[in-house]
Amino acid sequence: MDLHYEIKGNGKPVILLHSGAMDSRDWEFITPHLSKSFKVITPDVRGAGKSPVPNEPIDYVEDLRKLLDHLKIKKAALVGHSLGGQIATDFTLTYPKKVSQLVLVAPGLSGFKFSSEHAELESRVSKAAPDVEKMASIILSEPSWSVSFGKVYDLLREMMVHNIQKTFDWKTFKTSSNSAMERLGEIKTKTLFIIGEKDSEDLFKIAKLYKEIPNIDFVRIPDANHIITLSHPKDVSNHINHFLNLLEW
Template identity: 25%
Template structure:
């Protein structure tokens, strides 16, 4: 079932393993390949579903504006088409944004949520953040996806021994459809569900890499707003944790899933 036709788009989706469903959501300009070093371990005890968002990877690239709500509606429709309920959702960067949107829009669907180097909004609240957003749009406009890939690769993987991972960024992010990538980027800027996260009732694990773009304090601030959440730091890791620390990340996710699945439902006392 590599391609699944939905309303207005067909999404590429890989599945592997058996058991409780785990949905892995990738980052901007990437694809489900973000998770290829993590999937085998998670699939040993779960049914792992790895889609490509519209305009990404091997999914279709329809015209029109993109954005987190639209990407998330596609993923919800995919889950419904597959008959999935009570899904463990794990999202990296843009995928984490989609995870938050899914948790507030379809709480019936989300059993637990793992957020990797992401947050519940992407707003330019400081001059530094405004400059970073403007720079990204300028790079995409004048240098295209390959220019963006060349800028991001050494930030994502700065170590000398990470040359293959830097090349991977050029080979994947750098070969995006330029128009779709610009539309996806614009669709993320200004997005927020921050005021709605207090309503998320499922357990949440937030993973922060030591070298992530955003500081630990930003994650701590929104974790404090969630009902049932904790934060864990991934050591010696950058933004793309599933690639530079796949074992450490998989171990954290597996431990969290064991806790969620082992938790006994609350017993209702007789009136």
Template identity: 30%
Template sequence: MTLAHDLDGDGPAVVLLHSSVCDRRMWQRQSALLVEAGYRVLRPDFQGFGESPAPSAAYEEVADVRELLDSLGIDRAVVVGSSMGGRVAQEFASRWPSRVAGLLLVCAATRLLAPTPDVRAFGAEEDALLEAGDVDGAVALNVRTWVGPAATAETREFVAAMQRRAFEVQLAAGDVAAEREDFDLADVTAPTLVVSGAHDLDYFHRIAALLADRIPGAESRELDWAGHLPNLEDPQRFDPLLLEFVRGVHG
């Protein structure tokens, strides 16, 4: 499966992996910024998001990313992941550490921590809305839950459009199970920064602490103004952090 993607610029590679609330469009501003700074930037859509069709057979997001990198001749990159993209990024860096020059995890999800009550409550409400056919309600729930207070109304509408697209693609397809292999965060060798948002759900604060503890040498930073999607909520405050990290890795 070749994921829909954008590849722009020249220079050292940076891979931007999107949240499950969004698609690769969430990184369009940061992609342009990195290209201008002299980097080659890859933004894929995972299967079932954006312009990538929903999976029709067993799949694994991490393997999809590796296949895409192989097809493009990208041997090594800084990998940046938001939420679900952060989960995929940490697993990729654990399984193929030599291919990751730096790892930036932004409000990352993980398979290593059981859901907390706040996440279970969100999931139950979303399931109930979708089962009732209330896609508008499910979209509004996601925007309300995942977009922090610093975001503009325009940003909220943008996230809503991306989430709606994901629902349209996924609801039109049948359920297909993902196949995911085990991994060990202790195998990560890349310089790692774990970023969290003060206004995010408690679950993601716990994940950030776990990742910072288990990834060797990882540093952590909490953004006191951010919710779950800081690069969208206030890019003027997020972008310098991103550039600082990438430049620190690539020089």
């Protein structure tokens, strides 16, 4: 297994999948809470954190399957934030018997077409390259990504600068093609969806699409935006912990 990962705690396995432009430190304030009750695994997805850069098209789903096989885990709860939520959804559709419960924190959705405003933001970030600091500043100026200065801001910016810089070494940006958008109704796994009330319009459009999952509960966190895992870790941890303890595995 060439992906970097860390394990903390004991008990039922819970995989935490981080957001794009971030790495496993996305869960730095949440892992201590969940690891009191569960075996928490926090990988860096390919191209992020301490994991290797992609040399061929990325297959996040198969990377996750290989990680579970490597750890000899037959079934786990998946918790995904943003890109991590998209990966968790795609994985659940591909390997439903390997997923005990699904927690989606402001998730992405494969097949979803983002707004022109989102495309304009991406364009401004790309035009700032190779000035990594400026690229990070543009993202952090966007309301759904902004956080108050302090410990959370410093950690978020450190992750973002590191992972943007790392993309300059990627050999390819292609990913395996998935489109979960038309298949959400196939997910039978008990699912929890968490979103901050101040997240972007695109993310709320995605939230409406996830209502197609038959067995899904929704939670909205007041005064939280897309960086909910760092800005509101106690709220997120409490909801995840309660949800994971609801069902026997």
